[in-house]
Amino acid sequence: MYPTIFDTEELTALRDLARKFATEKLAPGYQSREKTGGFGPELLREMGRLGLIAPELPEEFGGLGSGAIYSGVIIEEIARGDFNMGYVNILASLNGQILSKFANPEIKRDWLPKLIGGELIVAIALTEPRGGSDAANLGLRMERDGSHYVINGEKTSISCADQAKGAVVFARTGQPEDRARGISAIFVPMDTPGLSTTRFTDLGQHAIGRGSIFFDNVRVPADHLLGEEGKGFVQVMQGFDFSRPLIGLQCLGTARQALDETWAYIGERKAFGKPLAAFQGITHQLADFDTKVEAARLLSLNALWLKDQGLPHVAEAAMAKWWPPLLAYEAIHACLLIHGHAAYSNELPFAQRLRDVLGLQIGDGTAHIMKNIIARERAGKAAVGG
Known part of the structure; x- marks a missing residue:
């Protein structure tokens, strides 16, 4: 690197x-x-x-x-x-x-x-069937019962749902009309009675696994509450400003490896009596992706640097979440095509890389949501209508 x-x-x-x-x-x-x-x-x-x-x-x-x-x-x-x-x-x-x-x-x-x-591993349980991008639209209920909270409902699209030993769970303690102000966070050990999980069959990220978590009168000690009741949504949104540039770098690291392997490949592989590197149709395409990957990498690192300095980085974190996953997918796709039939099979890791990075164009905030965040930060919340 x-x-x-x-x-x-x-x-x-x-x-x-x-x-x-x-x-x-x-x-x-x-x-x-x-x-x-x-x-x-x-x-x-x-x-x-x-x-x-x-x-x-x-x-x-x-x-x-x-x-x-x-x-x-x-x-x-x-x-x-x-x-x-x-x-x-x-x-x-x-x-x-x-x-x-x-x-x-x-x-x-x-x-x-x-x-x-x-x-x-500890999972984060926010997404629900009725609210993906609309993260504040939660139906999972958490009711106080003496020294415990009782949780009922479902979380879905949870990474590592069946591998995690604990989960940071976000549930509604207020009324639906309270939106974000009525959401609380609580830590739940995954072996708590009444809790069960499933695993989906996905296109990629099989090692991670994604599934649902079901809560059937799950009783959790009240002292497992994370922060104040009704403040959970604020907590998770602040956390995402940290994880978003990390996701960007995760995707870019995989893209960088694919590019490095492809640069080496075109110097060795010959066609029509010349190395593939002699053909500008190939080298210019790789040069284009190489430039963009380095730019996106610096963008992501800058968001983390801003966090370390205690400076605002909400927009920068959102930029690092929407662009790098898309760019990584496009770069790996180009590398796969340059390698040809071997990369289309499981003989090489390009096909798996392509499937794996695709999931992060969806999970942890889509490009549309990230661009909404950037617009809100740049134009102001009132100007963009929320």
């Missing part, structure tokens, strides 16, 4: 460590993990032991207490070897941030070290 203005000696060393792990440990099993439908517990623990999961979390829980940009550098490299494994890092950073800020001391002490150590 090329140096950037954000790189320091420490960041470079971390990048090298993540690259070595991704190349030697993750890349060889990328395609096989699609078939098994999981990450492999030992790989997760090794990633945790190396300090490659949620380094921005506090040292007292096993993190490095570093800046958000450290997570971006790691995810970018991890995704070069295995796109799906990079999502483990994103979930850990997103949910770890929420838990470290809002969970009670016992939950922090019991769960955060295991999350950072790669011993378990």
Whole structure:
């Protein structure tokens, strides 16, 4: 990966460590993990032991207490070897941030070290059947009953639903007309009675898995509430401003790997007595994607840098979410075509990369929603009508 203005000696060393792990440990099993439908517990623990999961979390829980940009550098490299494994890092950073800020001391002490150590995964349960992009349109109910909350309803399109040991769940404690002001967040262990999950059959991201979580009179201690009742939606929206540039870098890391492999390929493969690199129809196409990938990468890193400086980065985070997934898909598609029939099969990883990155044009906020956010930030909320 090329140096950037954000790189320091420490960041470079971390990048090298993540690259070595991704190349030697993750890349060889990328395609096989699609078939098994999981990450492999030992790989997760090794990633945790190396300090490659949620380094921005506090040292007292096993993190490095570093800046958000450290997570971006790691995810970018991890995704070069295995796109799906990079999502483990994103979930850990997103949910770890929420838990470290809002969970009670016992939950922090019991769960955060295991999350950072790669011993378990925590899912984020926001989306529902009736509200995808309309994230505040929640029907899952959470009612107070003495020292517990009782939860009923369904969450759907939840990544790692059947692999997670816990979930940050968003439920309605107010009335439907309250919209975002009536949503609360609570931490729910996945072995709680009355909770069940399913897994969907998706086009890609099989190692991650996506499914529904069903709550049937699930009783959760009231002290598992995250923050104040009715403030959960604000919490998750702030968290997404962190995870969106991480997603951008996850997609771009995979695209960068595809481009690097394709540059090497066209220098070796010959047609009509010349290397493919002699044909400008090919090299100009790759040069175009190479330029855009580097630009999108800097955009994503800048959003994380702004976060680390305590500066506004809502629009920049939204930019890093809508453009990089689309760009990565287009770049990988071009690389697949240049490699020809071998890349159309499972002989090479291009087809799987294409399927995997496509999902993030949908999940965690579509391009349309991201552009609405950018418009609101630039023109003002009142001007855009909400």
